[in-house]
Amino acid sequence: MEYARQIEHADIVHRCFRCGYCKFPEDYVDFNCPSYKAFGWDTFSPGGRMWLIRAWLNKELETSPHFSRILYSCVACGNCKDQCVYPRFKDYLLNVFEETKAQLVNEGRIPPEVRDYFKAVSVNGNPYKQPQEERGKWADGLGLKEFTNQEYLFYVGCVGSYDEVGQRMARSVGRLLSETGVSFGILGKEETADGHEVKVLGETGLFTALAEENIMEFKKKGIEKIITLDPHALNVFKKDYPRLGGKFEVFHYTEILAHLISNKHIPLSNYRAKVTYHDPCYLGRHNLIFEPPREVLKGLPGIEFVEMRRNGPSAFCCGGGGGNFFTDMVGPGENSPARVRIREALDTGAEIVAVACPQCAKMLDNAIKSEGLENRLEVLDLAEMVNRVRSIG
Amino acid sequence: MKDIYHALVEIMGERGVSNRPEEIWFYGRDPGVLSPHPPDYVVAPETTEQVQKVVQLANREKIPVVPMGNGMALTGLVIPLKGGIVMDMKRMNKILEVNEMARYVVVEGGTSQGTLKAHLRDHYPNLRHSLPDAPPTTTIAANVALHGQGCLTQQYGFNSDMVTGLEVVMPTGEICKIGSPSLGPYWFSKGPSLPDLSGLFLGWLGTTGIFTKVGLKLFPNKKIREIEIFVTDKAELVPEIIYKLTHLEMLEDLNAWFQPKPLMFKDNYHLNIYFTGDSEKEIEFKRTMIWDALQKFIDNKDGGFMNVQAMKPNLMESPQRGIAAFADVPRGGGFEYSGPITLIELYPRFAAKVVELAEKYDVIYSSAARVISGGHSMMFSISFAFNRADPAMMERVKKALDEATEFALKMGGIPWKPNHFEQKMTMARMDPNTLKLLLMIKQNLDPHGIMNPGNWEVN
Numbered sequence: 012m013e014y015a016r017q018i019e020h021a022d023i024v025h026r027c028f029r030c031g032y033c034k035f036p037e038d039y040v041d042f043n044c045p046s047y048k049a050f051g052w053d054t055f056s057p058g059g060r061m062w063l064i065r066a067w068l069n070k071e072l073e074t075s076p077h078f079s080r081i082l083y084s085c086v087a088c089g090n091c092k093d094q095c096v097y098p099r100f101k102d103y104l105l106n107v108f109e110e111t112k113a114q115l116v117n118e119g120r121i122p123p124e125v126r127d128y129f130k131a132v133s134v135n136g137n138p139y140k141q142p143q144e145e146r147g148k149w150a151d152g153l154g155l156k157e158f159t160n161q162e163y164l165f166y167v168g169c170v171g172s173y174d175e176v177g178q179r180m181a182r183s184v185g186r187l188l189s190e191t192g193v194s195f196g197i198l199g200k201e202e203t204a205d206g207h208e209v210k211v212l213g214e215t216g217l218f219t220a221l222a223e224e225n226i227m228e229f230k231k232k233g234i235e236k237i238i239t240l241d242p243h244a245l246n247v248f249k250k251d252y253p254r255l256g257g258k259f260e261v262f263h264y265t266e267i268l269a270h271l272i273s274n275k276h277i278p279l280s281n282y283r284a285k286v287t288y289h290d291p292c293y294l295g296r297h298n299l300i301f302e303p304p305r306e307v308l309k310g311l312p313g314i315e316f317v318e319m320r321r322n323g324p325s326a327f328c329c330g331g332g333g334g335n336f337f338t339d340m341v342g343p344g345e346n347s348p349a350r351v352r353i354r355e356a357l358d359t360g361a362e363i364v365a366v367a368c369p370q371c372a373k374m375l376d377n378a379i380k381s382e383g384l385e386n387r388l389e390v391l392d393l394a395e396m397v398n399r400v401r402s403i404g
Numbered sequence: 405m406k407d408i409y410h411a412l413v414e415i416m417g418e419r420g421v422s423n424r425p426e427e428i429w430f431y432g433r434d435p436g437v438l439s440p441h442p443p444d445y446v447v448a449p450e451t452t453e454q455v456q457k458v459v460q461l462a463n464r465e466k467i468p469v470v471p472m473g474n475g476m477a478l479t480g481l482v483i484p485l486k487g488g489i490v491m492d493m494k495r496m497n498k499i500l501e502v503n504e505m506a507r508y509v510v511v512e513g514g515t516s517q518g519t520l521k522a523h524l525r526d527h528y529p530n531l532r533h534s535l536p537d538a539p540p541t542t543t544i545a546a547n548v549a550l551h552g553q554g555c556l557t558q559q560y561g562f563n564s565d566m567v568t569g570l571e572v573v574m575p576t577g578e579i580c581k582i583g584s585p586s587l588g589p590y591w592f593s594k595g596p597s598l599p600d601l602s603g604l605f606l607g608w609l610g611t612t613g614i615f616t617k618v619g620l621k622l623f624p625n626k627k628i629r630e631i632e633i634f635v636t637d638k639a640e641l642v643p644e645i646i647y648k649l650t651h652l653e654m655l656e657d658l659n660a661w662f663q664p665k666p667l668m669f670k671d672n673y674h675l676n677i678y679f680t681g682d683s684e685k686e687i688e689f690k691r692t693m694i695w696d697a698l699q700k701f702i703d704n705k706d707g708g709f710m711n712v713q714a715m716k717p718n719l720m721e722s723p724q725r726g727i728a729a730f731a732d733v734p735r736g737g738g739f740e741y742s743g744p745i746t747l748i749e750l751y752p753r754f755a756a757k758v759v760e761l762a763e764k765y766d767v768i769y770s771s772a773a774r775v776i777s778g779g780h781s782m783m784f785s786i787s788f789a790f791n792r793a794d795p796a797m798m799e800r801v802k803k804a805l806d807e808a809t810e811f812a813l814k815m816g817g818i819p820w821k822p823n824h825f826e827q828k829m830t831m832a833r834m835d836p837n838t839l840k841l842l843l844m845i846k847q848n849l850d851p852h853g854i855m856n857p858g859n860w861e862v863n
């Protein structure tokens with residue numbers, strides 16, 4: 012069957028000059044497009060994708076597994092959007108990539124890894140193919156309350172619910188929020204996937220269904236304010252749910268922690284360690300939340316905070332964005348983004364890499380093992396850091 | 405050709421070779437107006453040895469090899485006109501050595517301008533290199549291979565004049581060091597006091613070998629950088645203004661530009677005068693000298709200095725992002741320019757020609773002339789933006805550029821980074837014995853004509 016190739020922003024695709032500013036961070040220190048860095052072909056750069064998409068729309072190129080891989084290896088980190096030199100045009104770069112992926116979904120020409128991801132979410136409600144009943148197990152023993160009429164919902168998401176590293180993070184945040192008197196509840200086994208990765212990977216139908224279900228449930232429960240564990244959830248709640256009628260006040264847990272620390276609501280001891288911080292793309296570049304995580308670290312007595320060479324708006328993605336955390340279309344190897352990032356962290360002389368995203372935590376944790384640096388570096392999320400400083404006293 | 409693919413995989417590994425439609429499509433074109441032509445293979449080496457082995461294979465099998473940096477010359481110099489292998493050099497991007505005292509750097513053949521700039525800023529803040537206005541992804545090797553220019557060209561000449569040594573993989577596969585590195589560990593001279601063999605490679609557009617290492621001069625990075633812009637509405641005065649300014653021997657960079665949009669710039673000629681210093685006192689002294697040099701024009705009401713404060717952040721960027729943004733003026737993602745090297749005294753005639761061509765072909769123009777080497781010549785860019793989705797506009801731009809090159813040659817100029825049509829136009833005008841020498845050198849270095857074929861070829 013012949014599919015009409017059409018995407019919403021088809022009329023701007025030709026405007027890419029492929030000048031390559033999009034490959035770099037602000038100060039050009041190294042290539043900052045993770046898939047370009049990993050593959051080393053111009054076709055895997057943002058400009059390369061734009062030119063290939065144009066050729067594909069014009070039917071100069073057929074849909075192929077390689078074309079799909081080029082598209083799905085984009086980690087949607089947003090560096091290209093920030094660095095492109097064309098005002099306004101650049102705002103739609105990620106839309107063009109997402110719309111093209113959606114077209115591939117319509118054609119049914121997606122990589123098996125992506126297909127399996129959709130299937131797992133669709134059938135099981137989560138990419139881990141785990142039972143819904145176990146979704147709230149991360150909170151076992153913490154005594155956290157189900158959401159009734161508290162001020163905040165603490166939304167954990169699939170990684171926080173099912174992944175070992177994510178669960179550890181979720182428990183740390185939950186414990187900290189609880190012990191500092193924040194009024195919040197959780198959904199436990201009633202929580203459902205937020206749909207962020209589903210959307211970025213191009214399954215717009217499934218995304219809409221998930222989002223509408225969540226919005227309906229949130230409204231039914233009277234939820235107005237949400238604290239998310241995962242910046243990906245933060246992003247989708249803030250950027251995509253409103254147009255489906257879901258308008259909530261959304262915070263990332265690091266914003267709450269920063270507030271608690273600056274107001275001295277958390278008694279702290281002293282913990283001597285040199286710490287660097289990895290900006291998650293969906294917290295930093297996509298939502299401009301750069302300072303609260305740093306305020307947390309700087310507020311911890313004994314911590315020597317050092318920045319990586321690429322930080323803030325120029326931070327290098329761990330490679331887990333754009334659904335790659337689940338599909339791994341970028342693949343392994345020395346130039347895999349997480350390994351590159353861990354080497355950059357090592358260069359700072361830090362012994363701890365602080366993170367604020369369960370996906371980054373897992374990606375970087377694995378990268379430490381791949382690099383054989385288990386004895387030199389440790390990944391800790393900010394709540395774990397705070398808990399560690401508390402526990403010393 | 406299947407065996408060639410396997411032979412390339414054996415040299416490069418799977419991740420270093422592609423003959424997939426997507427890479428073949430992409431690497432068969434550049435952002436300019438010339439027609440694409442697909443390669444048969446694309447390779448991306450990480451070592452000199454890989455480059456050597458691929459070239460040896462290509463020489464043995466008589467397959468074209470086209471070395472490529474970021475492909476931003478815009479004049480089709482990386483389009484594989486006769487197919488074969490496109491060699492993307494950008495994975496060879498290491499900075500191998502900086503000799504701070506001797507002020508030179510040695511980089512691999514795919515190192516980008518941006519990476520070197522960042523490296524110097526981080527580790528050698530007292531040093532800088534002559535950064536071109538091209539995007540930071542462009543490579544140092546490609547820039548010197550086409551006699552590129554940069555922000556220090558006014559002071560020190562073409563960027564290719566700043567080369568301090570080369571490592572070249574010859575078309576027959578030998579690895580050859582040029583200049584002082586051929587005798588010892590130091591990369592301080594590309595030629596003198598030896599016969600300067602770098603001339604066999606610099607400016608040859610990749611037709612005589614592939615640069616795997618480049619030594620490049622670095623220069624003092626002064627603490628303060630400043631700009632003044634002098635504006636006149638009389639093109640005929642621009643050469644004299646430049647003459648007065650270059651007489652000072654104080655300027656870092658000097659560009660004369662004009663463009664019709666926004667309207668505030670229309671019908672005026674702007675001279676961007678960059679100067680540097682290590683103290684405010686030095687800066688103010690230079691500023692005074694610059695103003696004094698041009699006082700006559702102010703007194704005669706022929707021009708004046710404009711307020712630069714609003715434009716300063718953009719003008720002080722290096723490279724200037726706004727230059728790439730010119731491609732989007734017609735909302736179409738493209739521009740191309742003819743940039744002949746010519747005499748500064750001819751500025752008024754070139755300027756008139758730009759406007760004439762823009763009107764004749766109904767295209768959007770911009771022009772910036774960079775003074776070279778204290779005023780011995782200039783690179784006069786005749787730039788036309790186009791909409792990539794409008795083939796008719798692209799064709800008009802192509803015709804306008806062809807006519808610009810014809811004009812430049814007629815005026816005694818030399819086309820810069822000429823496309824293969826412009827090369828033929830150039831060779832047709834060249835002294836026959838010069839042409840004979842050029843072709844003889846090329847044939848001797850590349851007996852099978854594998855290196856970037858279609859360029860610097862008579863037939």
